[in-house]
């Protein structure tokens with residue numbers, strides 16, 4: 001059993017709740033209000049930028065050349081592909097620069113990002129890499145599942161396609177490989193910290209849909 005199989009098992013119940021969350025169900029059926037999708041995109045813009053920065057921060061802290069190279073390439077890839085696909089959504093959905101500037105980060109997006117920074121600062125590289133993993137892996141599972149039926153709304157279909165493609169799958173495979181190779185040299189305490197970080201990120205992935213669904217604010 002790979003270490004990532006153990007992680008998958010630990011996150012399974014939370015991942016299932018993500019799969020059946022109304023945000024995902026309605027994205028698939030096409031019933032999700034565009035305003036809810038826009039809210040998600042605005043919060044995810046903040047998230048993806050921080051996620052890309054985290055790749056660089058973790059890369060700066062590791063001596064493992066393979067991990068460093070993948071994280072630096074991953075940070076660039078996020079900008080070139082996922083963030084740029086989102087830029088295209090922003091144009092098509094008329095999300096203006098002032099709308100972006102005036103949108104405060106919502107509590108869950110803020111907490112999720114803080115959790116990853118905290119994991120890196122308190123527990124180091126191995127748990128921090130495990131904290132990044134659900135972002136890659138859960139979206140691949142959701143994208144593949146949703147691609148079986150597709151969505152009648154073109155924006156939603158485009159969103160699904162991002163996570164069902166070859167490029168995305170190759171990055172997930174690489175992240176799984178790196179996590180397993182880091183786990184091989186980890187102490188039991190580090191393995192526990194990796195699992196905790198993975199489960200907490202899985203929790204925040206679930207909360208992220210809910211945040212968008214209820215357009216969460218600080219009130």
Ligand SMILES: Cc1ncc(CN)c(N)n1
Nearest residue numbers: 044047048135136139208
């Ligand atoms: C919150 C979140 N998690 C995961 C992904 C997919 N990389 C994303 N765009 N946003």
